[in-house]
Amino acid sequence: MHEALDENISSTSHRSSTFMDLFTATRKNLTELLGIPKQHKIYFLSSATECMERILQNCVKKYSLHFVNGAFSSLFYKTAVSLNKKAGLESVQLGESFDFSKFKLPKKTELVCFTHNETSSGVSLNLNNIKKQLPKNGDMLFSLDIVSSAPYVKVDFSLYDLVFFSVQKGFGLPPGLGVLIVSPKAFEKATYLYNKSKSIRSFHDFINLEKYAQLNQTPETPNVLLIYLFNEIVKDLIGYGIEKIRNETEIKSKLIYEYFGRSDYLSPFVKNVRARSKTVCVANTFGNSDLVVTGLKRYGLIIGSGYKDMKASQVRIANFPAHDLKDFEKLVESLELVCNKFKISEWKRIFQTGQE
Numbered sequence: 564m565h566e567a568l569d570e571n572i573s574s575t576s577h578r579s580s581t582f583m584d585l586f587t588a589t590r591k592n593l594t595e596l597l598g599i600p601k602q603h604k605i606y607f608l609s610s611a612t613e614c615m616e617r618i619l620q621n622c623v624k625k626y627s628l629h630f631v632n633g634a635f636s637s638l639f640y641k642t643a644v645s646l647n648k649k650a651g652l653e654s655v656q657l658g659e660s661f662d663f664s665k666f667k668l669p670k671k672t673e674l675v676c677f678t679h680n681e682t683s684s685g686v687s688l689n690l691n692n693i694k695k696q697l698p699k700n701g702d703m704l705f706s707l708d709i710v711s712s713a714p715y716v717k718v719d720f721s722l723y724d725l726v727f728f729s730v731q732k733g734f735g736l737p738p739g740l741g742v743l744i745v746s747p748k749a750f751e752k753a754t755y756l757y758n759k760s761k762s763i764r765s766f767h768d769f770i771n772l773e774k775y776a777q778l779n780q781t782p783e784t785p786n787v788l789l790i791y792l793f794n795e796i797v798k799d800l801i802g803y804g805i806e807k808i809r810n811e812t813e814i815k816s817k818l819i820y821e822y823f824g825r826s827d828y829l830s831p832f833v834k835n836v837r838a839r840s841k842t843v844c845v846a847n848t849f850g851n852s853d854l855v856v857t858g859l860k861r862y863g864l865i866i867g868s869g870y871k872d873m874k875a876s877q878v879r880i881a882n883f884p885a886h887d888l889k890d891f892e893k894l895v896e897s898l899e900l901v902c903n904k905f906k907i908s909e910w911k912r913i914f915q916t917g918q919e
Contacts, residue, residue, distance in 0.1 A: 622674055724745070735884070
């Protein structure tokens with residue numbers, strides 16, 4: 564950040580050679596980190612939610628299909644409905660995953676939308692199970708939301724045509740930047756729809772995004788500072804090693820889930836061990852979750868409460884590259900101190916009266 568301020572990055576024109584060099588370097592480094600094929604296109608947008616909207620506007624004339632198991636996969640579905648798409652829905656209860664062997668994709672479907680890691684519930688889809696069910700040929704496109712699993716997740720870009728994320732989770736940056744990765748097949752579909760119908764044309768249609776990307780620019784003034792910081796983080800992650808990051812993520816998640824399993828006060832929300840997210844670990848709390856969240860703050864640790872309706876009865880623990888093993892060891896030790904402070908009867912009393 565200090566270097567960015569010293570170099571006056573925040574005032575850099577998005578038509579300048581400085582920005583064009585940054586644009587080129589960021590795409591190159593991200594391609595290396597995530598193993599993105601060189602023929603794929605990378606666009607910078609304002610958020611992952613905008614990525615959803617642009618995917619639907621550019622690649623779907625009528626029919627999309629959405630696998631929904633939480634708030635963020637539902638958001639993709641609701642976005643399709645709001646854009647007047649004929650959106651199909653396959654859903655399961657919160658905390659559950661899908662048996663993809665039971666689903667047959669309707670032939671009319673243009674786009675199938677998966678959320679790899681449901682941030683609201685801590686459920687992670689098994690990409691190998693999905694792979695077995697995807698048709699190898701045809702015009703159908705496949706989208707993958709990796710907002711809270713990037714850069715940990717290893718994506719097979721030969722299967723997924725539209726992959727997107729935002730930078731405020733696994734990359735540890737402020738919100739305000741979404742990244743959309745587009746396959747040649749998806750871009751071809753967008754071009755076909757663009758030429759066929761004027762109704763999908765917008766400032767951020769793929770044709771316009773690509774027009775400026777060819778110049779190493781964006782259509783409008785982007786958050787240049789955030790792109791700069793994102794590039795610096797990506798370079799750091801490359802230097803650290805993506806396989807090392809993935810291995811350490813699994814070690815840390817094992818540590819926290821083992822604690823959930825032996826705790827009298829916390830229990831894993833996702834019952835299927837294979838469906839538990841490695842990057843967003845969710846637990847049910849015996850009493851009000853605020854007791855745990857507030858208790859950990861006394862030890863200098865901040866975790867999240869449950870999402871919306873589960874706010875008072877769950878905690879969510881992020882497991883991203885910025886968190887090292889020592890952080891998680893301290894977290895487990897602190898959780899034991901906080902949770903063991905109360906006997907079960909005391910937790911019941913606190914939950915009922917709200918008084919410690």
